[in-house]
Every structure is written in C-alpha cells, then in structure tokens.
Amino acid sequence: MLRFLVRRTLQLIPTLGGLSILLFVWLQRLPGGPEYALLPDDATPEQREQMRRSLGLEEPIAVQYLTFLRRILQGDLGTSLQTGRPVLEEFLTRFPATFELSVTAMAIAVSVGLPLGYLAARRRGGVLDFAAVGGSLLGICTPVFFLAFVLKVVFSEGLGLFPSAFRLSPGLSRTELSGFVVLDGLRTGELDVVWDALLHLALPGVALASIPLAVIVRMTRASVLEVLDEDYVRTADAKGLHRSTVRTRHVMRNAMLPVVTSIGLLTGSLFAGAVLTESVFAFPGIGSFVYVATQTRDYPVLTGFILVIAAMYVLINLLVDISYSLLDPRVRAQ
C-alpha cells in the first residue's frame, strides 16, 4: 500500500509539469500579448514596452518558462488588477466559502444519488426508475445558473424559506477562528451560526448539486444493474444472508467502484461550476470573484483560477486512486 502511494504521488510530477507548460503557452498566446492584456486599453506604448521588460518577455523562451515555474512554486500567482492584492491571498480568503459550498453540494449529490440509483436499479422499469432516469436527464440538461435563479425566485423570494444571498445573515455575531463558518460554529458551539450558515448554503448547494446528482444517479443505476447479474450476488443470496448484507457488502461495494471515479471528477468540476452559482446567490467565494474577473479581463486572477482548478483535479484524482485501491484489492496487487 505504501509503495502504491509513493509511486502514485511521484506520477504527479510529470502531470503537473505538463500542466505548467500548457498554462505558460496559454499566457504567451493571450490576445495581443500580455502587455495588452495586463494593462488598461489606454496605456501608452512606453508603458507597454516597460511592462514587456518587467515581465521578462525579452528573455529566451526557456528562461521565461523557468521564471514562470519558479514564481508558481513560490506561490506567486501575480497581482489582481481589480483589487491590487496578490491573487493567492484573494483566493485564500475566499476559498473556505467555496469549499463549504462544494462540500454541501457533493454531500447532497452523494447522499441522494447513491440510494436513488440503487432503488432505480432494483425496481427497474418501475415508476421510481422512470422518475429517477427522467429526472436525472432533466438535471443534466438544465443549466446551473437557470436552476439557481428558479430556486432563488421560488424558495427565497417567493416562499421566503431560505435567504437569497451571502453566507450569513447580516448582523449575526460570530467568533471567527477561520474562514470556515460551519466548522467554526461547531467548534465554538455557536449552533445558531451553524444553522444560519446551513440555510444560506441550502439553495446554492442544491443548484450546484444538480449535475453531479444526476450523473451519480445514472452511474449508480447502471453499475448496480450490472452487479446484480454477477454470480457472487447469487452466491450471497444462496447463503441466505439478510437482504441488507447482500445490498451493502455484495452489491454496493462492487457497484461503487466506477461511481467513485466519477464522484472524483465531478468534485473537480464543482469548483468551476461554483462560478455561476456563487454569482447568482452573491456568495462570497472564489467563484463570484472569478466571475467579476472574467468581465474585467483580470488575467492574473483567471490564470491563477485555472491553475487552482487544475491542481484540484490532480489532487482529487490522487484521492480517487487511493480510495479505489482501498475499495478494490485487485488494484493494489497490480
């Protein structure tokens, strides 16, 4: 197991290397060159020339790449044009909000998606199966921002069940230990803060969960249908085991294998999906910050965002591989 971990972690190096090259090339190919992208439209040619030199664009390309790589490794993602503060700092202050939102969305998607997918498979062709398959198709087809708007209009502005914006109600006092509101509330015992934060997370969480939920339902259903036909499930039934034992140990444990992979990929995409959801609910996370950055052509922020998302994908893939090897002993043996 340890050897597997070490080997798998070492494999990250070429992946990240390739990633940095892609990002570097993208930066090089910015319309008109970085000196146009990074400076306001009315900048003078002298200013642009100075920018080129300060960015080291006169250097050989290999030197430029190494400089770029060194800066990234030092955590220097540049300075935001909107706020004038370092991009990394901006991200770190907003990360906890996006993290809580993503975890909420994934928790909803997994806790609803797995049982629903299982039941749909068990009652194949029944009303529930039909509803689950049809509903998930609808979930995949509905744009997230549209669903977010509908949820906001109906449940927040219409029925008044949930707040429509921000992470906490204005004026609520809380002891701030970190940027993680729910976690802090649990640690300090301020349950009113936890409840308030959860209410604020509910609608954006559901909106963000819609696509992962739909994918998980379909994957689980297909996977369970396949496993139900396996000989070892028949063996488990032939042993007279309780239905619950057959379901968890023999069906779900095997059916989960392909689903875990997709849960990993979906988690990575959540961060990207958060851009739209957060802006609809004025949720102060990375997403709404990046949304503004796209409109003001804040290239350092966008570059940083791409880097962060890519790094998340790589990290999540590592976690998926590790959990896969825990779930499937045959992977460990290879």
Next chain:
Amino acid sequence: MSNGTPLLAVEELSVVFGGRGSDEVRAVDGVSFTLNEGKVTGLVGESGCGKSVTSLALMGLLPSRGVRIGGSAVMRLPEGETDLLRLPARRMRDLRGSQLAMIFQDPLSSLNPVVPIGVQVTEILRRHRRMGGSAAAKEAAVLLDRVGIPDPTRRLREYPHQLSGGMRQRALIAMAVACRPRVMIADEPTTALDVTIQAQILELLKELVTEEGTALLMITHDLGVVAGLCDDINVLYAGRAVESAPRGPLFAEPAHPYTIGLLGSVPRLDAPRGEPLTPIRGSVNDNIAWTDGCAFAPRCDRYAAECLEGPPPLVPAGDGHTHRCVDPAEEETE
C-alpha cells in the same frame, strides 16, 4: 434407494419462463426425484436440458417476475415437512445456507472479488449460527482446514484473486457446509477446474456426504463424475427425466436411446486407437414439444412413427429403474 423417508422429495417440478405476450419456454417439465441422507443423486444432461434451472428453483433463486413454478419439493426439516416451492421469501432466506446449500460452477465469479475470503465464510456463520466475530473466525479456519485448504488463517485474510481455482472451489464448499445443511446442491462444481483438481474436489464432496449424512444433488454433464459419485441418476432431456435408475443398472442396461447416446459419446481409454467417437447427432434445438411426442425423436437412431403419438409414458423397468421410451433398448446395446 435408501431407507426411511427422503430428505427432499421433488414431484412434478415444472418451471415456465415468459408467457403473456412472449413465447413460453418450459425449461423444466415435470421432473421428479428424491434426495436421501448420505446419498448422491445425479442430474445429468447436456446444456439447456433444465438441470441448472431445477437447482435454482429448489433454492428459490429464480426471479419472481416472468417465472411460473409448478409441482412440489417437500423437504424434511426438524420442525416437520415443508414444501420449498410454497415457502415465503423470508422463510426461504432462513433455510438457504443453513438447511439447504449450493455450490456453483465458476468459483472465481461466484466469490465477491472485493471482500476477503474470511468475511465471506464468517458471514454465513454469523447469520445462521449466530456466532460472534472471534468464534466465527475460529470456526472459519476449522472449515477451511476441513475442506483441505492449507494455512487457513492466512487464507482467510486473502482475497479470491489470490487463491488458485481449486482453492476457491474449496472455499465455496466450506461456505456451503458451514452450517451442516441437510441438502446440498452442486451445480457442475468441477467444470471450471483442472482434471487433477476435479478428482480432489469430487473426493472431498463424497467424504462430506458420507460423514455428515448430507443429501447431495449433483448436477453435471460429465458421466465420469456420475460414475464415480452418484448413487442414483436422473437423465434429463429437454426439461424431462427420460431415464432414472441407480448407478449400476443405468450403466449396465441403459434403456433410453439418449442415455445410450450419452454413454457412447464418452471417449474411452480401452477403445482401439483411431476409433471414432459416436456423438449424438443434431442438437437440443431440434427438439419437438413433449406434448407432441418424444422430444428426442428427431435425433434418435431408433426413431419410429409411434414416437410421435403423444407424450411417451414413464415405463418401470424394475429395481427403481424407469424410462420414457416406447421402444427401449432390450439387452446390451453397445
């Protein structure tokens, strides 16, 4: 025939698939046999003759939808006689694994790949013998040892893919005998194994039957297995028993042309070199319905017009020997 009432008496068992719209398939069509304490009863026939369906019907493992089961299968239990075919699913689940166990054909696919062997053995002990964790683990080691798996404590921690084919089948046998069932069904337990391992597994089954007094239903297409193991033999063709007899009479004086054909198609070491085998011509696809006459008639060498005058009746031929042929072989038909 053994004395006393049989452990399991199957009467006129029939299994019909489909119907309502699609064409009905009579997979098993009025099969009767008995299983007795410490005896092995064979169910012999080629692929598609209904032998596996018979075993699944007795185990209650056929799907409930789209399947009609007729006849009766009365089992002698401590609390009295029970018809397995009329038992509610819950009650059947209690019997399976404890009183009625099954060994399947392909040991690799019949074991759960992601669960250690130990768990797969102990789960049945915990379920039916209500053992605790450590007692079950101890008993599992005893069971593995009993079925001839060396170093059982190590094997219990391993996964199916780490065991050899023969050892996997032994592990499955250990699970089947874990609760000392009265009746055991083995569905082609040696087909997927090497010849040398086959002999060991058959020897093991024979030993368990004699020592525990279990009644074994042996399902096979291999006449070698039948000759070495079975006390009573039922030859199945197209869902019906065409000949039933104790081992001696069946091999000495086979009456039905299908039985004779089966015996003739086995390669023999004492046959002269170069002598061709005598296969049965045609395939099961050439069958006619039993209601129209003898299903085997289209493939039969002794076919006559009277074969098609309705279903052939069961003819007693003395000594527990019965067959369904209107023109049986008289003496020594080689």
